[in-house]
Amino acid sequence: MLLQRFLIRLLTMLVTLFGVAVVVFVVIRVAPGDPIAMMLPPGATDADIARLRALYGLDKTIVEQFFIWLSGVARGDFGTSISLRQDVLGLVFNRLPATLELAIVALVMAVAIGGTTAILGARERGTAIEAGIDIASGAALSIPDFLWGLVLILLFGVLVPIFDISGRVSPQLDLPFVTQFYFFESLLRLRFDLTWDLLKHMLMPAIALALPLAAIISQLLKQSLKEVLDLDYVVLARVKGFSETQVILREALKNAALPTLTLIGVQFTFLIGGTVIVERLFSYEGLGNMAIDAVINRDLPLIQGIVLVFALLFVLINLAVDMMYALLNPRLRHG
Amino acid sequence: MSACLDIANLSAVLANGQRVLRSVSLTVQPGEVRALVGESGAGKTMIGKAVLGVLPSSVSIVEGDMRLEGEDLGKLPPKARRALIGARTALIPQDPLTALNPSRRIGPQMTDRLVRILGWSGDGADRRTRQLLDEVQIRDPDRVLKSYPHELSGGMRQRVLIAAAFAAEPRLIVADEPTTALDVTVQKQILRLIAALQREHGTAILFVTHDLGVVAKISQKVSVLYAGKVVEEAGTADLFAAPRHPYTRALMAATPRYTDPFASLKPVDETVLAGLAAEIAAADQAWRRPNG
Numbered sequence: 001m002l003l004q005r006f007l008i009r010l011l012t013m014l015v016t017l018f019g020v021a022v023v024v025f026v027v028i029r030v031a032p033g034d035p036i037a038m039m040l041p042p043g044a045t046d047a048d049i050a051r052l053r054a055l056y057g058l059d060k061t062i063v064e065q066f067f068i069w070l071s072g073v074a075r076g077d078f079g080t081s082i083s084l085r086q087d088v089l090g091l092v093f094n095r096l097p098a099t100l101e102l103a104i105v106a107l108v109m110a111v112a113i114g115g116t117t118a119i120l121g122a123r124e125r126g127t128a129i130e131a132g133i134d135i136a137s138g139a140a141l142s143i144p145d146f147l148w149g150l151v152l153i154l155l156f157g158v159l160v161p162i163f164d165i166s167g168r169v170s171p172q173l174d175l176p177f178v179t180q181f182y183f184f185e186s187l188l189r190l191r192f193d194l195t196w197d198l199l200k201h202m203l204m205p206a207i208a209l210a211l212p213l214a215a216i217i218s219q220l221l222k223q224s225l226k227e228v229l230d231l232d233y234v235v236l237a238r239v240k241g242f243s244e245t246q247v248i249l250r251e252a253l254k255n256a257a258l259p260t261l262t263l264i265g266v267q268f269t270f271l272i273g274g275t276v277i278v279e280r281l282f283s284y285e286g287l288g289n290m291a292i293d294a295v296i297n298r299d300l301p302l303i304q305g306i307v308l309v310f311a312l313l314f315v316l317i318n319l320a321v322d323m324m325y326a327l328l329n330p331r332l333r334h335g
Numbered sequence: 336m337s338a339c340l341d342i343a344n345l346s347a348v349l350a351n352g353q354r355v356l357r358s359v360s361l362t363v364q365p366g367e368v369r370a371l372v373g374e375s376g377a378g379k380t381m382i383g384k385a386v387l388g389v390l391p392s393s394v395s396i397v398e399g400d401m402r403l404e405g406e407d408l409g410k411l412p413p414k415a416r417r418a419l420i421g422a423r424t425a426l427i428p429q430d431p432l433t434a435l436n437p438s439r440r441i442g443p444q445m446t447d448r449l450v451r452i453l454g455w456s457g458d459g460a461d462r463r464t465r466q467l468l469d470e471v472q473i474r475d476p477d478r479v480l481k482s483y484p485h486e487l488s489g490g491m492r493q494r495v496l497i498a499a500a501f502a503a504e505p506r507l508i509v510a511d512e513p514t515t516a517l518d519v520t521v522q523k524q525i526l527r528l529i530a531a532l533q534r535e536h537g538t539a540i541l542f543v544t545h546d547l548g549v550v551a552k553i554s555q556k557v558s559v560l561y562a563g564k565v566v567e568e569a570g571t572a573d574l575f576a577a578p579r580h581p582y583t584r585a586l587m588a589a590t591p592r593y594t595d596p597f598a599s600l601k602p603v604d605e606t607v608l609a610g611l612a613a614e615i616a617a618a619d620q621a622w623r624r625p626n627g
Contacts, residue, residue, distance in 0.1 A: 125392070239421070241418055255438050
């Protein structure tokens with residue numbers, strides 16, 4: 001029964017990924033812009049163009065190209081980047097950890113900020129504090145992440161320059177890392193000097209990504225908390241003598257968190273989508289930044305590889321959310 | 336000796352200024368069961384919630400005193416009031432299906448007040464809880480304590496809630512229509528159980544109900560409530576023998592009897608309702624809302 005559900009789930013994931021692959025493959029070939037024209041100097045002969053086109057397999061029909069690429073992917077070969085002339089899979093896995101670290105730090109910040117303001121707002125419901133939280137979250141939500149990025153650059157990069165506004169790590173530093181997860185590895189190696197340098201680079205893009213998500217979490221969780229706080233078992237806990245904060249944390253939070261959890265799953269995928277432009281803004285060397293270069297250079301294999309990895313990430317996040325949901329709700333677990 | 340609960344002249348209003356409790360006064364002596372009877376919307380649950388300090392935010396108390404064993408609840412700072420209420424009172428809620436947290440096991444829900452508010456040891460609280468489960472005739476405490484609420488029937492959950500209410504030996508229990516949400520066969524058992532535990536522990540109960548049949552079985556004193564106003568107050572036996580207020584007589588006439596269920600069902604008379612409306616209007620005219 002469980003195995004059957006798991007297999008069905010796996011199959012839908014594969015169908016989703018195949019659909020994404022088809023759409024990306026076709027769209028970037030139909031859209032205007034020619035990768036070969038970008039590579040050659042002006043005045044190249046038609047013969048040169050044709051030769052290069054054949055070299056990258058672009059002289060065949062889209063259907064043929066697709067199946068050649070797909071058979072490569074099945075063997076783990078995502079092709080060679082046109083602009084960087086390196087293995088696509090290697091390039092993607094080299095950059096993915098930077099983006100994952102940024103997204104995870106942003107997610108943790110969003111949950112921390114959103115959760116705290118939601119609990120505070122629910123505890124102080126009906127007061128000026130709740131109104132203030134509502135106004136703040138309204139503002140955080142209606143300003144998009146890249147605009148927050150610009151605001152933060154102005155505030156903490158220019159006016160009060162306490163953070164670094166570009167890059168992932170200071171280039172003069174000697175890095176002992178064996179993985180690309182610099183931030184997590186610096187924590188594990190207890191090299192907090194490096195952690196601090198990484199944080200100084202990461203904090204602003206992470207905040208920019210986190211603020212809109214924090215606002216959504218704050219609004220939804222506060223609403224769910226306020227609904228739960230009128231229920232009988234919460235009233236009973238108050239009669240028992242528990243303070244409002246204890247009541248929220250012990251009785252209400254777990255039950256109120258379920259709808260928010262689903263939303264975080266969906267919104268986290270948007271946040272990862274947001275890394276593309278925010279990484280560009282802060283010259284952060286992640287996958288999103290590379291994606292923009294790939295699009296500008298019409299680097300077809302690289303675009304395909306990046307999009308497919310993003311798609312896989314989204315599908316896995318949804319799976320994780322479903323599993324957490326079952327874990328948190330005893331009625332689902334035993335039913 | 337001071338009364339267990341002494342409510343004097345309590346008035347409460349909604350945010351729009353509408354009066355929902357009209358100068359209510361009542362006392363519950365130690366070890367006594369005081370029934371608070373009235374139709375839905377009469378404000379009887381509101382009185383219970385006011386005593387326990389859990390009124391909804393839309394209702395505010397504008398006048399009156401509530402004394403719990405002589406301590407003026409209105410004069411205590413919020414933290415001390417919460418501690419006092421937590422230590423000396425308990426609530427048996429109306430709907431056992433919603434009064435237990437669905438994501439927590441029964442055990443910790445029963446012991447958390449003993450351990451975290453009253454400072455008992457975990458072992459002591461566990462022993463006490465098992466003793467009370469035995470008193471409410473739950474024979475497999477191990478299974479019940481480990482269960483989640485959805486794994487127990489409504490009657491079982493109400494037993495659990497009754498056991499939890501008596502566990503800390505409160506001086507006063509507010510029972511808020513504790514049998515209304517249960518089916519009829521279970522109602523009787525639960526009522527007997529509450530009566531038995533009340534006698535044994537000598538706990539005072541403010542028993543909120545709309546059911547005069549329940550009043551007759553469990554209480555020594557009755558307050559009849561209409562539109563937030565106490566219209567009649569008497570010993571239970573006296574009330575049933577000689578109801579003075581026309582509304583009380585009408586309520587009794589509207590209570591079904593097993594011997595002759597249809598003949599006994601009479602809606603409350605128009606003239607009685609008109610009389611009540613005049614009485615309420617006169618009371619409101621005489622009342623001036625105090626400042627602050």
